[in-house]
Amino acid sequence: MEPVLLECRNVAKKFGGVQALSGVTFAIRRGEIYGLIGPNGAGKTTLFNVLSGIYARAEGRFFLEGRDLTGLAPDEVAACGIARTFQNIRLFANLSALENVMIGRHVRTRAGVIGAIVRGARTRAEEAAIERRAIELLDYVGIRARANDAAGSLAYGDQRRLEIARALATEPRLLALDEPAAGMNAAETAALRRLLERIRADGITILLIEHDMRLVMAVCDRVLVLDYGVPIAEGAPAEVRRDARVIEAYLGGPIAGDVAAAGAVAP
Amino acid sequence: MNTGSARPMRHSAAIWGGTVLLAVALIALPFALTAVGTAWVRITNLAILFVLLSLGLNIVVGFAGLLDLGYIAFYAVGAYAYALLASPHFGVHLPFWIAVPIGAAIAAVFGILLGAPTLKLRGDYLAIVTLGFGEIVRIILNNLSQPINITNGPQGITLIDPIRLGGIDFAKTEAFLGLAFSGPVKYYYLLLAVMLAVIFIGVRLQNSRIGRAWEAIREDEIAARSMGINTARIKLLAFAMGATFGGIAGGMFSAIQGFISPESFVLVESIMVLSMVVLGGMGNVWGVVLGAVLLSFVPELLRYTVEPVQRTLFGRMLIEPEVIRMLLFGLALVLIMIFRPAGIWPSAVRKRELAHP
Numbered sequence: 314m315e316p317v318l319l320e321c322r323n324v325a326k327k328f329g330g331v332q333a334l335s336g337v338t339f340a341i342r343r344g345e346i347y348g349l350i351g352p353n354g355a356g357k358t359t360l361f362n363v364l365s366g367i368y369a370r371a372e373g374r375f376f377l378e379g380r381d382l383t384g385l386a387p388d389e390v391a392a393c394g395i396a397r398t399f400q401n402i403r404l405f406a407n408l409s410a411l412e413n414v415m416i417g418r419h420v421r422t423r424a425g426v427i428g429a430i431v432r433g434a435r436t437r438a439e440e441a442a443i444e445r446r447a448i449e450l451l452d453y454v455g456i457r458a459r460a461n462d463a464a465g466s467l468a469y470g471d472q473r474r475l476e477i478a479r480a481l482a483t484e485p486r487l488l489a490l491d492e493p494a495a496g497m498n499a500a501e502t503a504a505l506r507r508l509l510e511r512i513r514a515d516g517i518t519i520l521l522i523e524h525d526m527r528l529v530m531a532v533c534d535r536v537l538v539l540d541y542g543v544p545i546a547e548g549a550p551a552e553v554r555r556d557a558r559v560i561e562a563y564l565g566g567p568i569a570g571d572v573a574a575a576g577a578v579a580p
Numbered sequence: 581m582n583t584g585s586a587r588p589m590r591h592s593a594a595i596w597g598g599t600v601l602l603a604v605a606l607i608a609l610p611f612a613l614t615a616v617g618t619a620w621v622r623i624t625n626l627a628i629l630f631v632l633l634s635l636g637l638n639i640v641v642g643f644a645g646l647l648d649l650g651y652i653a654f655y656a657v658g659a660y661a662y663a664l665l666a667s668p669h670f671g672v673h674l675p676f677w678i679a680v681p682i683g684a685a686i687a688a689v690f691g692i693l694l695g696a697p698t699l700k701l702r703g704d705y706l707a708i709v710t711l712g713f714g715e716i717v718r719i720i721l722n723n724l725s726q727p728i729n730i731t732n733g734p735q736g737i738t739l740i741d742p743i744r745l746g747g748i749d750f751a752k753t754e755a756f757l758g759l760a761f762s763g764p765v766k767y768y769y770l771l772l773a774v775m776l777a778v779i780f781i782g783v784r785l786q787n788s789r790i791g792r793a794w795e796a797i798r799e800d801e802i803a804a805r806s807m808g809i810n811t812a813r814i815k816l817l818a819f820a821m822g823a824t825f826g827g828i829a830g831g832m833f834s835a836i837q838g839f840i841s842p843e844s845f846v847l848v849e850s851i852m853v854l855s856m857v858v859l860g861g862m863g864n865v866w867g868v869v870l871g872a873v874l875l876s877f878v879p880e881l882l883r884y885t886v887e888p889v890q891r892t893l894f895g896r897m898l899i900e901p902e903v904i905r906m907l908l909f910g911l912a913l914v915l916i917m918i919f920r921p922a923g924i925w926p927s928a929v930r931k932r933e934l935a936h937p
């Protein structure tokens with residue numbers, strides 16, 4: 314069995330009177346695609362925000378390959394090797410797709426003010442490498458043709474891929490995706506599934522929040538189900554799908570049909 | 581095959597030709613202006629100082645998207661630093677190539693002092709704090725004559741050393757190659773050199789890893805942080821760089837004028853520099869240069885034309901030149917904002933921003 318990459322212990326987060334998360338404990342193994350599901354408002358995005366350092370005041374601890382990430386600022390978390398995308402896409406909308414990905418290289422490159430002004434051999438080489446890598450990544454996610462378009466002008470599905478390319482540019486060990494298939498049609502979702510599998514094959518572990526149950530059931534090795542901020546089940550998709558508490562959590566919710574449907578079509 | 585390679589060559593030839601032409605024009609300019617009147621050389625020098633200020637403010641506002649309404653404070657800090665280090669006021673007479681960098685460094689420290697407590701502020705809130713900062717600096721300069729007389733209060737500091745560089749004294753007229761180089765003409769060349777350096781730095785920064793990080797925080801700070809950009813450091817860098825340019829401009833202003841007082845650093849000056857940045861084309865170095873040049877010269881041109889035009893039309897003065905000048909100036913600003921909202925020569929990014937709000 315692969316060693317643990319990310320470990321979360323007893324994570325909790327409160328917004329005023331709302332306990333958005335409590336007692337969330339889990340471990341993701343290297344090379345896994347780990348699903349995080351649950352009805353709307355279950356606290357999935359909140360967990361991402363706590364993990365990526367956006368919510369400074371939260372309880373619990375995180376370890377990435379044994380290194381304690383608790384309380385780090387978002388840029389430090391990114392430097393340690395966790396990159397994320399956003400449920401409500403947060404691209405640099407007025408910059409080109411290429412520039413968006415180039416900005417993702419910031420954390421792995423060095424040139425400062427003096428380097429920028431003097432633009433010596435090393436800075437020029439670094440700039441060239443940044444651009445080359447950014448183009449490769451656009452190609453990797455399948456939107457190379459859009460490199461010079463403003464990010465905000467891209468089709469919805471392409472924006473989601475661009476966010477993935479930008480996150481990959483930071484060379485993460487763990488890629489955390491918040492509903493990447495939202496707003497995608499069936500063909501786009503199928504392409505996304507292939508992309509996720511390819512990313513995993515290239516050695517990057519994935520933490521996936523997703524409402525598209527077919528996708529979750531198809532790509533995830535294990536899933537964690539949150540309900541009202543509390544983990545109610547964890548395991549292989551096939552087991553979790555049969556868990557009585559999970560079915561109850563989803564009953565009446567808009568996802569209920571999806572869970573059933575995914576169950577029906579799965580082999 | 582030949583046509584394919586000839587076109588870019590002709591293109592670059594045109595660029596080179598244009599550059600040479602522009603260079604000749606810039607070198608010959610002060611003599612042409614002297615023929616019209618020495619005042620115009622002074623006006624041009626002041627315009628270049630405003631170009632320096634606009635380029636500095638452009639780093640903060642245009643690149644990093646941090647609205648600063650107190651930018652003139654850094655100009656003041658640079659000007660006073662030079663004045664105190666090179667005048668009879670304290671009896672210190674440091675050469676300009678030491679005093680100006682010291683002033684720029686102090687201005688940079690002030691930039692960080694302003695930036696550090698405002699890191700979490702954006703937009704309107706940041707504008708209000710920076711506005712207050714500008715006023716505080718001016719008021720301190722106005723009152724720091726007691727108990728120890730440091731700034732000489734509202735009277736300001738006089739007899740500030742002019743610049744001396746090698747054997748050249750910028751206060752005197754000297755003949756060279758049969759041409760008379762007056763003080764303002766010599767300052768023009770010095771300012772031109774500094775301006776070209778600052779433009780160069782601005783362009784280089786814009787197309788760099790740091791420039792992209794500034795763009796990122798301007799576009800979406802949370803996304804920028806999540807991508808590993810230390811937004812606190814990168815913002816402070818913008819404030820410090822902007823302040824440094826302001827400090828350099830201030831030191832040169834001090835030396836050229838020979839006299840400074842807090843009156844030169846009022847809020848209206850901050851707003852003027854901001855107008856130059858916004859009208860010229862926020863975020864685009866060349867647009868900002870254009871904005872500063874236009875907004876410096878147009879009011880002066882009006883000053884010299886409003887009165888004679890009225891006299892020939894009506895035989896006498898109907899409206900005071902100062903009144904009509906500001907009126908026309910304001911009208912020009914409004915028209916530019918209506919017809920070219922992203923500025924006269926906008927950056928590509930800014931154009932997109934206004935196209936898809």
Ligand SMILES: Nc1ncnc2c1ncn2[C@@H]1O[C@H](COP(=O)(O)OP(=O)(O)O)[C@@H](O)[C@H]1O
Binds near residue numbers: 328353354359
């Ligand atoms: N910034 C916030 N302030 C207050 N309440 C919040 C905030 N973010 C999320 N919440 C609340 O926390 C709960 C979990 O939200 P969220 O993490 O967005 O759920 P999910 O992503 O699973 O749909 C919800 O009840 C939501 O209203």
Ligand SMILES: [Mg+2]
Binds near residue numbers: 357358359400
């Ligand atoms: Mg969510």
